[in-house]
Amino acid sequence: MITLPGLIDPHAHLREPGATHKEDWDSGTTAALAGGFTQVLAMPNTQPPVTDGDTLALALTAARYKARCDYAQYLGAGPHNMDELAPLADRSAGLKIYLDQTYGELRLNDMGLCLAHFARWPRHMPIVAHAEGRSLAAVILLSALYDRPLHLAHVSRREEILLIRAARQRGMKVTCEVTPHHLFLTQNDLSSGRGEVRPRLATAADRDALWGKLEVIDCFATDHAPHTLAEKDGPNPPPGFPGLETALPLFLTAVSEGRLTMDDLIRRMATNPRRIFNLPEQAETWIEVLPDESWEIRAENTLTRCAWTPFEGWQVRGRLRRVVLRGSEVFRQGQILAPMGTGKNIREGRVENRE
Ligand SMILES: [Zn+2]
Numbered sequence: 001m002i003t004l005p006g007l008i009d010p011h012a013h014l015r016e017p018g019a020t021h022k023e024d025w026d027s028g029t030t031a032a033l034a035g036g037f038t039q040v041l042a043m044p045n046t047q048p049p050v051t052d053g054d055t056l057a058l059a060l061t062a063a064r065y066k067a068r069c070d071y072a073q074y075l076g077a078g079p080h081n082m083d084e085l086a087p088l089a090d091r092s093a094g095l096k097i098y099l100d101q102t103y104g105e106l107r108l109n110d111m112g113l114c115l116a117h118f119a120r121w122p123r124h125m126p127i128v129a130h131a132e133g134r135s136l137a138a139v140i141l142l143s144a145l146y147d148r149p150l151h152l153a154h155v156s157r158r159e160e161i162l163l164i165r166a167a168r169q170r171g172m173k174v175t176c177e178v179t180p181h182h183l184f185l186t187q188n189d190l191s192s193g194r195g196e197v198r199p200r201l202a203t204a205a206d207r208d209a210l211w212g213k214l215e216v217i218d219c220f221a222t223d224h225a226p227h228t229l230a231e232k233d234g235p236n237p238p239p240g241f242p243g244l245e246t247a248l249p250l251f252l253t254a255v256s257e258g259r260l261t262m263d264d265l266i267r268r269m270a271t272n273p274r275r276i277f278n279l280p281e282q283a284e285t286w287i288e289v290l291p292d293e294s295w296e297i298r299a300e301n302t303l304t305r306c307a308w309t310p311f312e313g314w315q316v317r318g319r320l321r322r323v324v325l326r327g328s329e330v331f332r333q334g335q336i337l338a339p340m341g342t343g344k345n346i347r348e349g350r351v352e353n354r355e
Pocket of ligand 1: 013043223225
C-alpha cells in the first residue's frame with residue numbers, strides 16, 4: 001500500500017444549481033472522494049450560470065449543506081458582469097472565460113469583452129480559459145499584455161501544447177491542464193453521442209503529442225461533466241464525460257506501465273494545482289492506494305449520478321483503498337463515510353495572499 005496526498009481537481013462540473021438529475025453537490029463530491037479527490041473546483045456553467053453575487057450564493061448554499069469534500073466555485077465571465085465580479089473574486093475559485101463552444105451559454109464571442117475581464121479581475125486570483133486553436137493564441141496574448149498568470153483548461157491538440165511550450169519559453173505566465181480522456185482516448189474510440197465532448201476527442205497523433213510533451217502539462221484535470229445515458233444516447237447528445245472516479249486508476253495504470261512516474265502523478269494531481277490556484281494545505285489529509293491491484297472499470301460500481309463511463313470495461317492497475325480528510329476517514333473500500341456537509345469552502349475565511 002502507498003500513501004499519496006489528497007488529490008485536487010481544478011475542473012469539475014457538479015451541475016447544481018439547475019441540472020441535479022445529472023449530478024449535484026452531494027453526488028459529485030461523493031464521486032470525488034471515491035476518486036481520491038479531497039478538493040474540487042466547480043465550474044460555473046450551471047443553470048442559472050454563476051455570474052454574480054446571487055448565483056454564487058445559490059451554488060455555495062447548496063455546497064455548504066451537501067458537499068462531502070472541500071470545494072470552491074468559479075465565477076463565469078459574461079458580456080456585462082466584469083464590474084460585478086471583481087468584488088466577489090476572493091470568494092471564488094477563480095474566473096472562467098469561455099472562448100469556444102461548450103455546454104451552456106457562457107461564451108464570450110468578443111475579444112474586447114475578454115480584454116475588459118482581464119483589466120478588471122483582481123491580479124491575485126486565477127483566470128482559467130477554455131480556448132482552442134486560434135482563441136488559445138489570442139488569450140495567451142492577452143495574458144502577456146496584462147502580464148498576469150493564465151491557466152488553460154483541457155488542452156487537447158498538438159498545435160496547442162506546442163504553442164503553450166513556446167509561450168513559456170518566452171517567459172509568459174501560462175499554465176495548463178490536460179484531461180484523462182484526451183490522454184487515453186481518440187476520436188475513433190466512442191460511438192457518436194457518447195463520444196461528444198468539448199474539446200472534441202482528437203487524433204492519435206494529438207494524443208501522442210500530449211504524452212510526448214508531458215513536461216509542459218502542469219495538471220491533470222478531470223473535466224468531470226456528467227450527463228445521463230438517456231441524454232447521451234438521445235437525439236441531441238450534450239458534450240461531456242464523467243471522470244472523477246476513473247482519473248486516478250487510469251494514471252496509476254500509466255505509472256505501472258512506466259509511462260509516468262508516481263512523482264509526475266503527484267505533481268500534476270496535487271502539488272501544481274495547489275500552487276497555481278493558491279489552495280491551502282489540508283491538514284491530516286491523505287489517500288491510500290493499492291498500486292498492484294488489477295480491476296475492471298464498470299459504471300455500475302461508480303457513485304456519480306450519471307451512471308456511465310467512457311472507460312467501461314477498461315482493465316486498470318492501482319486501486320484507491322481509503323481517503324482521510326482532516327483526520328476523519330471519509331472513504332474506505334468503495335464506501336463513502338463522510339456525511340453531507342463535511343466539505344469546507346476552500347475560500348471561506350482564508351488568509352489573503354496578495355501579490
Ligand atoms: Zn469543463
